[in-house]
Amino acid sequence: MCGGIGSRFWPYSRANMPKQFLDLFGTGRSLLQMTYDRILPLIRPENIIVVTNRQYVDLICEQLPEIDRSRILLEPDRRNTAPCIAWAAYHIGAIDPQASMIVTPSDHLITRESIFENCVARGFDFIERHDALLTLGINPTRPETGYGYIQIGREIEPGLLKVKTFTEKPNKELAQVFIDTGEFFWNAGIFLWTVKSIKDALHHYAPDLAAVFDAGTNRFATEGEDEFIEQNFSGCPSISIDFAVMEKADNVYVECVNFGWSDLGTWGSLYDNSRRDDNGNVTVTDNIMTYNSTGNIFMAPENKLVVASGIHDCIVADAGDVLLICPKSDEQQIKVMLTDVRIRHDNKYL
Amino acid sequence: MCGGIGSRFWPYSRANMPKQFLDLFGTGRSLLQMTYDRILPLIRPENIIVVTNRQYVDLICEQLPEIDRSRILLEPDRRNTAPCIAWAAYHIGAIDPQASMIVTPSDHLITRESIFENCVARGFDFIERHDALLTLGINPTRPETGYGYIQIGREIEPGLLKVKTFTEKPNKELAQVFIDTGEFFWNAGIFLWTVKSIKDALHHYAPDLAAVFDAGTNRFATEGEDEFIEQNFSGCPSISIDFAVMEKADNVYVECVNFGWSDLGTWGSLYDNSRRDDNGNVTVTDNIMTYNSTGNIFMAPENKLVVASGIHDCIVADAGDVLLICPKSDEQQIKVMLTDVRIRHDNKYL
Numbered sequence: 075m076c077g078g079i080g081s082r083f084w085p086y087s088r089a090n091m092p093k094q095f096l097d098l099f100g101t102g103r104s105l106l107q108m109t110y111d112r113i114l115p116l117i118r119p120e121n122i123i124v125v126t127n128r129q130y131v132d133l134i135c136e137q138l139p140e141i142d143r144s145r146i147l148l149e150p151d152r153r154n155t156a157p158c159i160a161w162a163a164y165h166i167g168a169i170d171p172q173a174s175m176i177v178t179p180s181d182h183l184i185t186r187e188s189i190f191e192n193c194v195a196r197g198f199d200f201i202e203r204h205d206a207l208l209t210l211g212i213n214p215t216r217p218e219t220g221y222g223y224i225q226i227g228r229e230i231e232p233g234l235l236k237v238k239t240f241t242e243k244p245n246k247e248l249a250q251v252f253i254d255t256g257e258f259f260w261n262a263g264i265f266l267w268t269v270k271s272i273k274d275a276l277h278h279y280a281p282d283l284a285a286v287f288d289a290g291t292n293r294f295a296t297e298g299e300d301e302f303i304e305q306n307f308s309g310c311p312s313i314s315i316d317f318a319v320m321e322k323a324d325n326v327y328v329e330c331v332n333f334g335w336s337d338l339g340t341w342g343s344l345y346d347n348s349r350r351d352d353n354g355n356v357t358v359t360d361n362i363m364t365y366n367s368t369g370n371i372f373m374a375p376e377n378k379l380v381v382a383s384g385i386h387d388c389i390v391a392d393a394g395d396v397l398l399i400c401p402k403s404d405e406q407q408i409k410v411m412l413t414d415v416r417i418r419h420d421n422k423y424l
Numbered sequence: 425m426c427g428g429i430g431s432r433f434w435p436y437s438r439a440n441m442p443k444q445f446l447d448l449f450g451t452g453r454s455l456l457q458m459t460y461d462r463i464l465p466l467i468r469p470e471n472i473i474v475v476t477n478r479q480y481v482d483l484i485c486e487q488l489p490e491i492d493r494s495r496i497l498l499e500p501d502r503r504n505t506a507p508c509i510a511w512a513a514y515h516i517g518a519i520d521p522q523a524s525m526i527v528t529p530s531d532h533l534i535t536r537e538s539i540f541e542n543c544v545a546r547g548f549d550f551i552e553r554h555d556a557l558l559t560l561g562i563n564p565t566r567p568e569t570g571y572g573y574i575q576i577g578r579e580i581e582p583g584l585l586k587v588k589t590f591t592e593k594p595n596k597e598l599a600q601v602f603i604d605t606g607e608f609f610w611n612a613g614i615f616l617w618t619v620k621s622i623k624d625a626l627h628h629y630a631p632d633l634a635a636v637f638d639a640g641t642n643r644f645a646t647e648g649e650d651e652f653i654e655q656n657f658s659g660c661p662s663i664s665i666d667f668a669v670m671e672k673a674d675n676v677y678v679e680c681v682n683f684g685w686s687d688l689g690t691w692g693s694l695y696d697n698s699r700r701d702d703n704g705n706v707t708v709t710d711n712i713m714t715y716n717s718t719g720n721i722f723m724a725p726e727n728k729l730v731v732a733s734g735i736h737d738c739i740v741a742d743a744g745d746v747l748l749i750c751p752k753s754d755e756q757q758i759k760v761m762l763t764d765v766r767i768r769h770d771n772k773y774l
Contacts, residue, residue, distance in 0.1 A: 381750070383754055
C-alpha cells in the first residue's frame with residue numbers, strides 16, 4: 075500500500091512526494107524501496123503488487139523499475155485502506171483464487187528483518203490452515219499514544235492468538251495500563267490472509283464495498299480492469315480495513331512478533347529510530363556541522379551545508395523550497411502550520 | 425572603497441559576493457548601491473570613483489552600470505585601505521590637482537541622509553580652507569566595543585574639532601567611560617581632504633607607500649595606469665589609512681555629526697538597524713512564518729518559505745547552499761565556524 079500522504083513529515087513529505095518515497099535514513103533507499111527489499115525474500119517478484127494513487131505512478135516506476143506496470147494498481151481517488159485492499163484481493167483472486175496475501179504499508183520501518191521473515195512464514199502457514207484474518211502485533215516497548223493496540227485472547231498455537239479487542243490511540247495512562255497487563259500489542263497494520271478469507275469477510279462486514287468489486291468480477295487482471303476501476307472505484311466508501319473488517323469479524327487473529335517496528339508517524343519517531351551522534355543529534359547527510367547543539371534532527375539536501383549553534387531538541391528540515399525549524403516536542407504544531415501555509419500560498423509549498 | 429570581504433555576514437557574504445554587494449535590508453538596493461545613491465546629491469556622477477578588488481569588477485558593473493569602466497580602480501591584491509586611498513588620491517590628482525575628496529566605505533548604513541548631506545558640505549568647506557585631514561565622528565549612543573573611538577580636542581569652528589587620540593575597540597568598561605566623558609566619538613571611517621593634503625601626509629607619514637605611487641606620477645588617469653598598478657600595487661605595504669596616517673598626523677580634525685550610522689559589522693548590528701515585527705523578529709523577505717519565536721533575524725532567498733517555531737534571539741540565514749542557525753549572542757563563533765568549514769570543504773562554501 076503506497077498511496078498515503080504522510081503530511082506529518084512536511085516539509086520533506088509533500089503532496090507530490092509523500093513519506094514512502096523519501097530516503098529518510100540517508101541510506102540511498104526510500105521507505106518504499108526498503109519495504110520492497112524486505113518483502114523480496116518472501117514473495118516472488120512477479121507476485122508483488124503496489125497499490126497507490128495514480129498521481130504517484132511515475133515515482134513508483136522510478137523507484138521500483140523491477141515492478142511491471144501491470145502490477146501497479148492506480149487508484150483514481152483516495153478511499154482509505156479497505157477499498158485499496160479489496161481491489162488488490164479481487165485482482166489477485168482473478169489470477170489465482172487460492173492465493174494467500176500479505177498486506178503491508180510501504181512507509182514503516184522494520185528492523186531485525188530475519189525475525190520478520192520467520193514471522194511472515196509462520197503467519198502464511200497459519201492462514202493456509204485456518205480461515206483467519208491475521209494481523210501482526212508488535213511487542214510494545216513503551217506506552218506510545220500514537221499507535222493502535224490489540225488485546226489478545228485465547229492462544230491457538232504458540233505465538234498465534236485470537237484477537238479480543240482493538241483500541242486506537244489510547245491516552246498515556248491507558249497505554250501504560252495496556253503495557254502493564256501484558257495483554258496488549260501494537261497493531262502494525264500488516265495483514266495476512268487468503269484471498270478467499272478476506273473476500274468472505276468483505277461480503278459479510280462491508281457488503282457495500284464488496285458489491286462495488288463484485289460488479290467487476292470478470293474484469294480484474296484483464297485489459298478491462300483500468301476502465302472498470304475508473305468507473306467504479308470512486309463509488310467505494312472511504313473506510314479503513316480496521317474499521318470495515320478487523321474490528322467486526324470474529325475470525326481475527328494476531329501473531330505476536332518481536333522485530334523492531336515503527337510506523338515513522340512523526341519526526342520524533344524518525345529521531346528515535348535513527349543513529350545519533352555523541353551530542354544526540356541525528357544528521358541525515360554528512361554536511362551538518364553542530365556547535366553546542368543537542369537532541370536535534372537535521373535533514374537537508376545532500377549538497378547543503380548546515381551549520382547550527384546553540385539549538386536543542388529541534389527539527390531542522392530544509393527541503394529546498396521550505397525550511398522548517400520546530401521543537402521536536404511541538405511537532406503537533408506542524409498541522410497548524412500547514413493550514414496557515416495553505417491560507418497564504420494555496421498548495422504551493424504543500 | 426568597495427574591496428572588503430565582510431566575512432562576518434557569512435553565509436550571506438561570500439568571498440565572491442561580499443557584504444557591500446548584498447541587499448541586506450530587502451530594499452532592492454545593495455549597500456554599495458545605497459552608498460552610491462547617498463553620494464550622488466553631493467558629487468557629480470563623473471567624479472565618483474570605485475576602488476575595489478579586481479575580482480569584483482563584474483559585480484560593480486552590474487550593480488552600478490552608471491559608472492564608467494575608467495572610474496573603477498581595480499586592485500590586483502588586497503592591501504587594506506591606505507594603498508587604496510593613496511591610489512585614488514594620485515588618480516584624482518592626475519585629473520585635477522586642486523580636487524577635494526570624500527572617502528567612504530561602501531558597506532555601511534547611514535540614516536537621516538539629509539543631515540549627512542549637510543555635514544559633508546560643511547566638511548568640504550572646512551578642508552578647502554584648511555590643510556586638514558577630516559574624519560566624521562558619530563555621536564555615540566551606546567558603549568559599543570566593536571568601533572574605533574576618536575577623542576576630541578580643541579574646537580576650531582562649531583562642530584569641527586582637533587582630534588586628540590584614536591582608540592580601537594575598547595572593552596565595555598572603557599567604552600562606557602568614553603561615553604560618560606562626552607569627549608569621544610565613533611570613527612565612521614569617512615574622510616574628507618584635498619588631494620594635496622592627503623598626498624602631503626602620505627609623503628610624511630607613509631613614505632614607502634608614497635614612493636610606490638610617486639614612481640607612476642605621469643601614468644595615473646592615462647592608458648598606462650593599469651599596467652603601472654599591475655606592476656607596482658602589490659609592492660605596497662598592507663596597512664590601514666588610520667594606522668598609516670590618521671593616528672600619526674598632527675593636522676587631523678573631526679566633524680562631530682549626528683546622523684544615524686552603523687558599520688553593519690555583525691548580524692546583530694543588522695538586527696538593530698532593521699524593522700522588527702511585534703515579536704521582535706526581523707524578516708528580510710515576506711516568506712517567513714514564525715510561531716512562538718522572538719528576537720530572531722531571518723534571511724532567506726525570496727522564494728524560500730521559512731517556518732520557525734520556538735526559537736529565540738537567533739540568526740537564521742539561509743543562503744541557498746548554506747544554512748546557518750546561531751544565537752545572535754554567539755556570532756563571534758562564526759569565525760570559528762568558517763575555519764572549520766575551510767578545513768572540511770576548502771573554499772567551497774566560503
